[in-house]
Amino acid sequence: MVQATNLGFPRIGAQRETKKIVESFWAGKVTEQAVDEAAIKLRAENWQLQKAQGLTQIPSGDFSFYDHVLDHSVMFNVIPQRFRHLPDGHERNFAIGRGIQKPATETQEKVDIEAQEMKKWFDTNYHYIVPEFEANQTFHLGAQIKTLQEFNEAKALGIHTRPVVLGPLSFLLLGKAAKNSPGLDLITLLPKVLPVYEELFAKLAQAGADWIQVDEPILALDQPSAVIAHFRETYTRLTAAAPSLKFLIATYFGRIDSNVSFIKDSGVAGLHIDLVRAPEQLEHVIANINNTQVLSLGLIDGRNIWKTNLANALKIAQTAVQALGSDRVFVAPSCSLLHTPVTLRFEKRLASKSPELFDWLAYSEEKCKEVQALNNGVESVQAELADNARSIEARRTSAHTTNSAVRQRLEAIVPDQLRRRSVFPERQVKQHEANPLPEFPTTTIGSFPQTKEIRLARAKFTKGEINDAAYYDFIKQEIAFCVQEQEKLGIDVLVHGEAERNDMVAYFGERLEGYIFSENGWIASYGSRCVRPPIIFGDVHRVKPMTVTESVYAQSLTKKLMKGMLTGPVTCLQWSFVRDDIPRSVVCTQLALAIRDEVADLEKANIVHIQVDEPAIREGLPLRTVDFDFYLQWAVDAFLLATTGVKDTTVIHTHMCYSDFQDIFQAIIRMDADVLTIENSKSDMRILGAFSTHGYTAEIGPGVFDIHSPRVPSTQEMKERADAMLKYIPRRNLWINPDCGLKTRGWKEVRESLSNMVAVAEALRASKA
Numbered sequence: 147m148v149q150a151t152n153l154g155f156p157r158i159g160a161q162r163e164t165k166k167i168v169e170s171f172w173a174g175k176v177t178e179q180a181v182d183e184a185a186i187k188l189r190a191e192n193w194q195l196q197k198a199q200g201l202t203q204i205p206s207g208d209f210s211f212y213d214h215v216l217d218h219s220v221m222f223n224v225i226p227q228r229f230r231h232l233p234d235g236h237e238r239n240f241a242i243g244r245g246i247q248k249p250a251t252e253t254q255e256k257v258d259i260e261a262q263e264m265k266k267w268f269d270t271n272y273h274y275i276v277p278e279f280e281a282n283q284t285f286h287l288g289a290q291i292k293t294l295q296e297f298n299e300a301k302a303l304g305i306h307t308r309p310v311v312l313g314p315l316s317f318l319l320l321g322k323a324a325k326n327s328p329g330l331d332l333i334t335l336l337p338k339v340l341p342v343y344e345e346l347f348a349k350l351a352q353a354g355a356d357w358i359q360v361d362e363p364i365l366a367l368d369q370p371s372a373v374i375a376h377f378r379e380t381y382t383r384l385t386a387a388a389p390s391l392k393f394l395i396a397t398y399f400g401r402i403d404s405n406v407s408f409i410k411d412s413g414v415a416g417l418h419i420d421l422v423r424a425p426e427q428l429e430h431v432i433a434n435i436n437n438t439q440v441l442s443l444g445l446i447d448g449r450n451i452w453k454t455n456l457a458n459a460l461k462i463a464q465t466a467v468q469a470l471g472s473d474r475v476f477v478a479p480s481c482s483l484l485h486t487p488v489t490l491r492f493e494k495r496l497a498s499k500s501p502e503l504f505d506w507l508a509y510s511e512e513k514c515k516e517v518q519a520l521n522n523g524v525e526s527v528q529a530e531l532a533d534n535a536r537s538i539e540a541r542r543t544s545a546h547t548t549n550s551a552v553r554q555r556l557e558a559i560v561p562d563q564l565r566r567r568s569v570f571p572e573r574q575v576k577q578h579e580a581n582p583l584p585e586f587p588t589t590t591i592g593s594f595p596q597t598k599e600i601r602l603a604r605a606k607f608t609k610g611e612i613n614d615a616a617y618y619d620f621i622k623q624e625i626a627f628c629v630q631e632q633e634k635l636g637i638d639v640l641v642h643g644e645a646e647r648n649d650m651v652a653y654f655g656e657r658l659e660g661y662i663f664s665e666n667g668w669i670a671s672y673g674s675r676c677v678r679p680p681i682i683f684g685d686v687h688r689v690k691p692m693t694v695t696e697s698v699y700a701q702s703l704t705k706k707l708m709k710g711m712l713t714g715p716v717t718c719l720q721w722s723f724v725r726d727d728i729p730r731s732v733v734c735t736q737l738a739l740a741i742r743d744e745v746a747d748l749e750k751a752n753i754v755h756i757q758v759d760e761p762a763i764r765e766g767l768p769l770r771t772v773d774f775d776f777y778l779q780w781a782v783d784a785f786l787l788a789t790t791g792v793k794d795t796t797v798i799h800t801h802m803c804y805s806d807f808q809d810i811f812q813a814i815i816r817m818d819a820d821v822l823t824i825e826n827s828k829s830d831m832r833i834l835g836a837f838s839t840h841g842y843t844a845e846i847g848p849g850v851f852d853i854h855s856p857r858v859p860s861t862q863e864m865k866e867r868a869d870a871m872l873k874y875i876p877r878r879n880l881w882i883n884p885d886c887g888l889k890t891r892g893w894k895e896v897r898e899s900l901s902n903m904v905a906v907a908e909a910l911r912a913s914k915a
């Protein structure tokens with residue numbers, strides 16, 4: 147019998163219960179006990195729900211208040227020195243995730259501990275807390291063994307679960323050396339961590355577990371053969387130590403490729419592979435497991451919101467069943483459903499207003515149902531399949547997903563549309579002539595504080611409590627205020643402040659055709675923070691200008707240059723749920739054409755500096771280096787298509803943040819922007835050296851201060867940073883700006899920081915080259 151399984155269920159709750167209780171706890175409104183009770187209730191509901199959908203192997207240990215990697219570190223007692231004096235419990239765990247600051251009291255000194263680093267989880271928009279290991283790291287299980295507790299909790303409810311554990315190689319290699327242990331080779335910790343895994347597995351076996359899921363997502367990345375040798379030894383040892391347990395190694399987000407080589411003789415009972423991202427790998431994997439091992443087929447997309455084409459999935463499942471026999475096949479989502487919203491039950495507005503589209507969707511709850519339907523399908527129960535086929539066909543043939551004008555325009559794209567008229571050095575001369583700026587021009591990245599008043603006005607507008615005219619008047623006032631403030635500060639290239647934007651992608655999505663918005667499509671992003679990505683369901687196109695009114699109004703208030711502000715096509719793509727019926731590159735090109743039109747309209751309206759933000763370009767990079775070029779080709783082409791339709795004198799800016807630029811220098815150069823502003827205040831200056839060695843010659847504004855912190859940087863520290871930048875960047879190319887937008891900050895600190903920043907530029911100008 148094929149098993150219907152799942153790798154992980156969202157932990158946020160259908161009504162974001164986890165976020166709410168955790169944030170109440172942070173605010174001191176509820177006790178630790180209340181937090182635990184809420185979690186127990188939610189876990190029970192999640193297990194019951196999965197059971198009700200017919201799953202036969204349900205995960206446990208997949209819950210988390212903050213991040214599952216953080217939980218895993220804590221379970222193994224990998225707690226950085228600076229947190230160790232805090233008492234064991236939620237407060238300490240949250241402190242590791244978000245840092246802790248408390249003013250001094252009569253009885254206690256002040257507390258100020260920096261959080262552990264947060265990083266993007268592979269190519270998703272989920273962030274994990276990077277484990278910090280020390281050279282003399284010890285590992286041991288504490289009194290609270292989360293995975294065991296949750297297994298027992300489910301058992302008490304009569305639900306036999308499959309505990310999920312992050313595997314030792316991924317745990318170590320996704321981590322980093324602590325500051326006090328520079329150069330630590332993480333793999334040398336393996337002999338120390340394995341006994342603790344053995345102990346954990348023995349306890350799970352004793353509690354009655356049979357299958358356990360050991361996540362090793364790093365198997366989807368390029369790995370040197372030495373690491374694969376460690377995999378072989380590790381799993382041979384762990385499985386021998388726990389003979390009653392059946393190990394399922396779970397990989398996801400990409401293909402396992404040659405990393406599969408250790409599986410055969412490793413003693414593991416099964417392997418999970420992602421057949422949504424990498425359907426082509428089935429045959430290769432079947433050929434590389436032994437004749438008792440189970441193959442878990444990731445056939446339901448765990449990272450998107452569309453219904454699965456069950457007939458197609460069934461064909462793949464049947465191929466596997468033919469090769470392996472039904473006892474050796476599991477069906478499952480491609481990865482943990484952590485990356486998909488919880489349930490469609492609360493999407494009332496979509497259900498009533500867009501029933502056609504609503505019928506195409508499946509969130510986590512519905513995806514569990516699909517797993518079961520697929521399972522039934524393999525067992526020749528066809529009932530749900532017919533219904534699914536109808537829905538898939540309706541989507542395929544819908545008149546609403548295709549727009550022939552858009553398709554024709556895409557067909558007609560010619561290489562000239564991806565090129566500026568002149569090369570950068572010529573443009574630079576013309577630009578400086580047409581619109582002179584002082585040396586070291588100062589600017590900001592776009593957004594200014596999103597105050598309570600702004601959010602309130604927007605909420606009222608959305609609820610219909612104030613009309614269009616009143617809301618727009620309010621926005622105009624905000625723009626005027628923001629322009630005035632920048633003039634007072636003496637900034638050179640101004641922005642309108644983005645008061646009208648709730649979110650840099652949603653704002654454009656709401657103004658483009660081809661997008662819809664969910665009410666409850668939340669997914670975890672980091673900590674308690676959830677995001678609700680807009681949904682691209684059809685051909686994207688622009689019906690009318692989206693930002694011109696605001697930019698033109700802002701320009702009318704000042705003699706200084708006003709920078710137009712747009713979100714780039716790649717970022718719109720990355721931060722949306724994207725239709726899966728045409729290639730992502732095509733969707734991206736459609737977005738690029740829409741932005742191109744907007745750029746043209748801004749230029750026509752005499753906006754001569756235009757910024758097209760691409761903060762997400764790096765995160766779209768594939769997991770395997772051989773796939774980089776293909777992605778970068780279409781992603782950079784999309785940026786070029788969006789930005790190159792302008793005159794030589796129009797200055798195109800782009801902005802990137804959250805990035806390791808290492809892998810993408812060539813791509814950044816090919817983007818051919820005139821000015822690049824990047825997050826830099828926390829990075830090593832050597833990265834700037836790398837920009838010039840790789841041949842970057844255009845203007846650049848590496849951020850001189852960190853906008854994530856309310857701290858006001860002094861002129862001196864920023865000047866030191868700028869001086870260091872001048873070692874790598876010629877004077878005429880250096881801009882002075884913050885790391886990113888200021889929307890999460892308050893006006894007081896923004897004024898002070900920017901005033902100090904302007905002083906830096908003045909000091910630089912005074913010092914002759």
Ligand code: MET
Pocket residue numbers: 591592593644650711759761801803886887888889
């Ligand atoms: C995440 S990048 C943000 C860029 C945007 N223009 C802003 O300032 O908010």
Ligand SMILES: [Zn+2]
Pocket residue numbers: 591761801802803804885886887
């Ligand atoms: Zn940014």
